[in-house]
Every structure is written in C-alpha cells, then in structure tokens.
Amino acid sequence: MVLNERSRRITGNLIAGVAAIGAPILLTVLLLVLRGGVSRNFAFLFLIVVALIALLGPFWSGLVAAALSFLLMDYFFIAPRHQLTIADSEDVLDLALFFGTAILIGLLEWRRSRARLAAESLSRQLQLANADLIRLNREEAMAAQAAIRLARTEQQVVTLRESDRYRRELLANVSHDLKTPLTIIKFYGELLRDVSGGDPEKCAAHCEKIIEESDRLTEMVSELLETSKLEQSRGIALMPLRLDCLLRETAERFSALREREGFQFELAIEDGVTVSGQKDLLERAVYNLLANAAGFAGEDRRVWLRLYTYEMSGAKIARVEVADAGQGIPPEELPHIWERYYKSSRPHRRGVTGSGLGLAIVKTALQLHGARFGAESEMGRGSCFWFEMGAQ
Secondary structure: OHHHHHHHHHHHHHHHHHHHHHHHHHHHHHHHHHOOOOOHHHHHHHHHHHHHHHHHOOHHHHHHHHHHHHHHHHHHOOOOOOOOOOOOHHHHHHHHHHHHHHHHHHHHHHHHHHHHHHHHHHHHHHHHHHHHHHHHHHHHHHHHHHHHHHHHHHHHHHHHHHHHHHHHHHHHHHHHHOHHHHHHHHHHHHHHHHHHOOOHHHHHHHHHHHHHHHHHHHHHHHHHHHHHHHHOOOOOOOEEEEHHHHHHHHHHOOHHHHHHHOOEEEEEEOOOOEEEEOHHHHHHHHHHHHHHHHHOOOOOOEEEEEEEEEEEOOEEEEEEEEEEOOOOOOOOOHHHOOOOOOOOOOOOOOOOOOOOOHHHHHHHHHHHOOOEEEEEEEOOOEEEEEEEEEEO
16 A cells, blocks of 8 residues: 555656646747747746646646746747846746746645645544444444343343242241141041040031131131232232222121121221222232231220321322220330231230231232331230321
C-alpha cells in the first residue's frame, strides 16, 4: 500500500512537470504559427496557462510554468525579439504578474487540497468510529443476550434448588408429623385385635380413637400439602371481593361448634367492604384464625370477629380482628407463633393438639396478598390476631 501511494505520487509529479513545461511551449508554437510578430497581448494567454497549471498541479509546477512562460514571452513576443532582457517596468510587471498568479492560485489550491485531505481524514475517522460503534452495539447486544440467558439459567437453578428444598422439607415434615398418629393408630389397632375381644365398650372406644387419629392424619396431610403449595407460589390473581360477606360465610362454618360445644361467635362486621384478593386463600386464613381462637378460648367459649375500615394517608384500610378471652400468649412465645410447627405451651380448649401449621398458612396467605398482620396478647385476658388490607 505504501509502494502504491509512492508510485502514484511520482507519476503525478512527472505528469505535472511535463504539463508545466509542455503547455507554455505548445502555446508558444501555436502563437508563432498562427500569428507571429511582437505583441504583449499574448501575455493574457500565457497567464491562463499558468493559472491552469497552478490550479491542477502541485505548487512547484505553477512556478515552473510561470518562469518558462515569462521567458518564452520575453524571447519571442516582446521587442527586442530573440533576447532575454528586462528592459522596462512593463517587463517587471509581466514577471510579477506571472509569478504572482502562480503563487496565488498555488496557495489557494494548496489550502483547498489541505482542506480536502482534512475532510477525507475526518471522513475516514468517522467511518472508523461508526464501524467501532456498530461493533460495540453488536457486542453490547450479544452481552445483553448472554446476560439474559445467564439470568434465566440462574433463575432456573434457583427454582430447581427451591423445588428440591421444598421436596426435602415436605418429605422430612411428612415423616416427622405422620409418625405419631400412625403409631397411635397401630397401637389401638393392636389393642382392638388382642385385648378388646368381645367387649363392645372397649371396641367402640378403640375404634373411636382410631377414627380420631385418622381424621387428624388426614387434616395434617392436607395442611402439609397446602403449606408447600403456598410457599412455592410466585403470585396470585387478585379479584375484587366482598370481605364482609367472606367473613360471615367463614364464621357460619363453625355452627357445629356453637351447637355441639356451646361456642359463641360474636360478629361486628362493617357492611359493603370490598378488597382485592383471592377468595380461597383469604377464607382459609380467616378460618385458621377462628379455629385457633376457638382452640384457646376462655371459660366462656367466646370468640370475636370484627371488621371495620379507617383512613390512613388518604387511603382506605380494612382491618380484620379475631379475638378470644383465653389465657393469652406468653411474651416469649409471641414472636414465634407464625413459625411452621410451632406449638404453644397453652392448654387447648377443645383437647385437640394442632399440627403447628395453621398460623404458618395464615402468614403465607396474607403475605401473598401484601397484607399487614400481627398478634397482640395479654396474659390472663386473651389474644387478638389481626390483618389489614387496602379497601376500595
């Protein structure tokens, strides 16, 4: 590439030299053949030749053409002919005119060529910058795609790890929690086979115990599966629903406790309260809170269910409270009541030991709704579980 550039430069200089020498000589020959004689008017034609050579060739070619044109003009067309003399001021003026024209046009052409070269250099730089920009954009796009693929891969790894953790936890929980009721069922089954014999009362008692433990086993399996399902949820579809209607319907499911065991469920529910939620999850959370309150109610077996709204920072808030008048929760146990498998040391009013999953299900369901929740308790006076959601 360097050799090609050098060859082009040498060739251009040769052509410019031939033109600078040949053009004035050719013009002189033409004028001698066509006109002849002495005349300073021919200087205008020589000036045109000098100007063209200076415009089209390098700077030195214009000077060569100017010098040769003045010599030819002075020798052939200015008296005395065939002599090279600078006899008067007109000769000096012609000399200055030829060289001035060559220098002026040469300088102008030199500046124009420098500007052209600068523009070409700038254009090449812009092309290189544009190519670099295109390459950077392509690399950035490839990096973004790689980052997306990496993020997807990492998310898949996290999902697989979470799924494996849930699976191991479920297996561990099932083996731990199902062991006790299965042992009891086996024990009473053996009593029924080996000891009860023909005693109807013992057979009935043992069968009742087996049925009770089977029901407990069924409930525990359902809660285990429901807890695992909730904890793997990434989100839920929220729909407008009447919270006051949901609370009344859920409380009605405890009618058997009212009739069979004398529990009283006192409702103070504000009408027309609408929230955004998932009906089954909210119903499950309220049911667990009511069942927990019934399990630890006081001697009067009373449970309170309240719903009311209030304004906070311009937003309408719905608050649900489930309270009992039992023994209360010890302060050291209160921070742990929402944990899975945590069982309070308080005696259960209904004589049924829970699975330790009820409040954990409540916690997960309310977290999926973005609700605030908590519990307040005072020893000897009872407990109050509450949650708050935005109301429409």
